[in-house]
Amino acid sequence: MNPINQRRLLDDLEALSHFGRGADGGITRRALSREDADARKYVMTRMRALGFDVKHDEVGNVRARRAGRKAGPVVMTGSHLDTVPSGGTLDGPLGVVGALAAIEMIGEVKTERPIEVVVFVGEEGSRFRRGTIGSAAISGHVSVSDILKLVDPDGVVYGDALATYGDEGSPIPAKLASEEVHAFVELHVEQGGVLETEKIAIGAVTAIAGLSQRQVSFLGEANHAGATPMDLRRDALAAAAAWILSIEKGARELGVVGTVGKLEVLPGGKNIIPGRVNAICDLRAPQAELLSAIDAFVVSSLHGIGDAREVEIEQSLLQRVEPGLMDERAISAVERAAAAAGLSCRRMTSGAIHDALHMAEICPSTMIFVPSRGGKSHCPDEDTAPEDLVNGCVTLAHTLIDLAG
């Protein structure tokens, strides 16, 4: 095997960062946009230079195959190139160009099974309402025809955007059967601060947290901030504040995460007691039972606070995504790979959703996490030390050899 070519890895990341870079340094590549197409074209050119057989499928995924001694089933790896608005350079791209670096490290070593590097289309939900579009098509979680009908906020239909994406020739079918895929492993930045805080090089992902998002409104009574004694108030914001703290407490107790990221106070006058607060809570847990438990806790706390404060509550479920369990054989392959490279490794869950969630529906899957500086992601400050990037690629290479035999 060759060493990881750190220079080329960094050059690839740097090259990709120019597609969609904004004035604030953030990268904006919406799914199927011109910038997304340019980044994908760069990667496809690199793949062809490495001798891959490069294809695209019905929804826009790229699938580049390196032959094995046998025809199939295939070991897949890869990630996405689209970003959130003003995102970073690593969320997605690392798992793509990192896979290329790992393949270069594997070099002349022949594997039993073929290895495919996949570029999933539309992982971030920032254009077509839903994310993980490419992996949902591959796993059959969502039908190709439903995906082609998706519409962005400007009214552009997915199928039409795909037609101008630049692909030549006929696409291959998107959906894969379980028999066709031996395993999937995705290299990604952690996006949280656990590895950095614990000074551990590699995370082996055991589960991808499921998600429950609820839209909540607190309906109190808007009134004069000076003339209304504390005991005669029905303050919607004070009720929301009590709820926010109860979510924090409940999530801590259950060992999950809960966040209120969006909150609006009405009427919003500095001398008016808030009459209405609209908020969205985002709850995540790596097991379905835990997700249901935190969700039930949050709803119960909501109604308890509403009753105690005579504030009316309106709430509804925005979306629930079930957690995805990663595969024990894939996880232990990552652990062995890290050990072989002399790297510290811990098992951990992913709080963020990734394409591996859908891939796990059809094959043994896992993810390799590397530390995120300051735990930051989805922002221009997203960063990982070069040695940590290399560690991830080395671990991926060893894992691929292990899984591909």
Added chain:
Amino acid sequence: MNPINQRRLLDDLEALSHFGRGADGGITRRALSREDADARKYVMTRMRALGFDVKHDEVGNVRARRAGRKAGPVVMTGSHLDTVPSGGTLDGPLGVVGALAAIEMIGEVKTERPIEVVVFVGEEGSRFRRGTIGSAAISGHVSVSDILKLVDPDGVVYGDALATYGDEGSPIPAKLASEEVHAFVELHVEQGGVLETEKIAIGAVTAIAGLSQRQVSFLGEANHAGATPMDLRRDALAAAAAWILSIEKGARELGVVGTVGKLEVLPGGKNIIPGRVNAICDLRAPQAELLSAIDAFVVSSLHGIGDAREVEIEQSLLQRVEPGLMDERAISAVERAAAAAGLSCRRMTSGAIHDALHMAEICPSTMIFVPSRGGKSHCPDEDTAPEDLVNGCVTLAHTLIDLAG
């Protein structure tokens, strides 16, 4: 004395409600606007019909005098006609047309001192950045020249707006010396729910609460809601929530009021931990020491929470208005008047700021409160039962006779 003419009182309020009524039923009469001028013209016509000597001063206050046996000092009463955006029909107008009703009740009864009904200009701060403009000019709290230089958000200068307000003839000086005013009493809706809750007809106001408003920012760290464990968060909104509840607790303990009415969460993504919260807190207390105490409590709590949660705090004082003590002789005159009319009465503080705050700087002052239905004010639902309105006018009439001798 005559009985209060309830029909005419309600007709006057109804007539005024047409000047600036919006589609939602709310009344919008910004200071010195066309609607404000029309309402004022209606009142001036009524005043002249009652035999008043009607004058206007340098900043736009109306001063209508009913002669006494002696030339002066004068007993003043009145309120304002301007409103908050989409406000109610009583906040302001009741104290003006209620004064006319009281004068009609007094009828032929001769008083020693003259009585003046004043229409204060620009009590609500909804146009020229500051409120209680007319009373600030009369008391000398703000100079006439400074008032004439005020500018509204559209760039219109106060002095220019005043020139088109419709007054003919030369204005009288706005500022009054202490020797010229014997007492001031203002009839107003409570705007809170104390009188209604306690089933008391009349409130005799002992103090007008002072105000401390602070602009506060919580600077935490925006991060991925899924990937960031609870213990690695610096959630600006959770910090703000803890602070909001501490204001509520502190205000209850000190027997004052504290409100966060305006709050903004950034970046505001449903799956992003809030990195920044901007808020304004509004604290009120009827004594300067109490106001300083709640203010100190809130600032200390703010920094305590910031330290505990590693959230940076930025805060600054937006404004502080000192509380105004009402005069014991004026207060007891109101109590005697209520008793004479067979009405229940309690002493209370005003949480809202009124023109009486500035009048108290130059003469013994108080206010007469009548119940607000549901404690509501500054909204289209603002309402008071007709018998409560009449009770207020009767009490005002007796108080004026008491004070004017």
